[in-house]
Amino acid sequence: MPVLTAAPTEIYESGDSALRVVAISEASEDNWLTVHGLADWLENCGAEGLHGAVPTYDSVLVEFDPILVSARQVRAFVKLGLLELGRSAGPAAAPREFDVPVVYGGEYGPDLERVAEHQGISVDEVIRLHTEKTYTVRCLGAPAGSPMMDGPAFPKPVPRLKDPRLSVPAGAVSVAGRQAVIAPAVAPGGWCVIGQTPLSVLNIRREPLVPYKPGDLLRFRQIRPEDFSTFAGLELEPASMEPASILEVRS
């Protein structure tokens, strides 16, 4: 994800084996492009001792082996990478699109009504807002490479559950704050589960383990509960590329 100019950044120590780089421009889109561009650059720069980078929204955690490379050297790599971002601007890789069938509410989305009530809108309106948007995968998060996305255009942020669930099923479609996500694997969770997709997202026999990457686009589509089983066991895959979708590429 090349950008023309890297956003201004701050670098924080994060223990003896990691640095946190935070992009601090006013424009959240620039911050996101900067930290992901930097993560890609670090991943490909081939520096010994760099384990990798975890980019999210406005920050990237750079992990390294302090025996092989010093924190000072890693800072220098980061600064070089930020400079290089500006020079390497070129056509962005075309984002792929994913279509995600979801059964909303009921046993599949136990928090749907709670979310509707809190937002002061109907359940149908929650579903409409959730399916209306085209989401950009902002980053891969915990657990298991979850696609973290900016949430639907709800009137207000969605509070997290007071008592997080010990186990949320794979495929759970959740919202919290101003964010939206799909759970690739069973895990504890404090987000509001409004639906579930029958598609399997995670495949540990494949590399990478999840089919999307930051920058890809994702849409939710409502299906009926009785259709859940027709999709069950199928894998989430990118939709075939239409010329129209290439027009949505941001550079």
Added chain:
Amino acid sequence: MSGEILIQQPGNSVVTDLGRTRGPRFGLPVNGALDQYSARAANILAGNLDNHPLIEITALDFRMKAESDILIAVTGAPLTLTVGGRPSSQWEPVSVRAGETVSIRGIHRGLRAYLAVHGSIEAETLLGSVAPDTVVGFGLQLKEGTRLLTRRSVGPVRQPYFDLPLFRLGLERPSMDSDLLVDVTDGPDVAEFGESGELLFTSEYAVSGRSNHIGLRLGGELPERTSSGEVLSRGVPVGAVEVPSREELLVLHRGRGVTAGYPVLAVVTSTGLDVLAQARPGDKVRFRKTTVAEATAAQRRSRAQLETLRESVNTVFGLLGIGCRPQWQDLPVAACS
């Protein structure tokens, strides 16, 4: 020639390595041996590379039978090690003959032991690592009857007189106490805790029974966040000290989810994480502030010791003909037995 091991009593044991360093990029925790020093030492003592697959044994007794002649090394928490019924030394290479049982019992100080086998163990990898990941359901948890293949077998190496232990390589063993001192550096969000951040260094914390490879929960006086507001999800380092609730401090270990939205008060150093890997429920933890420069220096000293050990092992194994040196078959190893 390859070797074989039969697990008879698994306790709580897995095949692991130093971790999935490529994982965090894909949203997977690094995982791997929690006590990295002990894991590296076990592999070095067994003549392996540091990152080779080995067995991590947590808290419970463990027993396995060698189906071929093998060479092992056991490190980590103090325990009672017997091979074919004979008391054997921890932190030294130990020769095991085909048919003999290796028994590990009585882990009571410290929590985790590491058993490396010369030639290491065959196991599936995910993103280049055999380390189990409980969230995605990957890894080799050992069960009664599990058979493990080792990539090499080693003829019996034994002291001719009274079967005295053959090796005395004298590696410094980490002290394992129920009072743990853990070094931390300031976290990237230390400012968000104001003066209350100092409580971390003046209080004593008790390890909760709800601790695991993902994180340790510690009870005690808690620093409090002075700022409020939603924090965007960010990559969190292994060792991050957070205060997610009013009840406990959370120290993330190698199984941590790679992103989270809590401010990071402090970060446990690499050597400190090895100390915490051995913390038992009820143990007392005190934190000591250090700097990244000092933490790195401490880590380098610890690794230098392991390098010295590696040289000794290479020399001794070379003389005994252990390993795949071309001349090893010509050496009269059997004459020692």
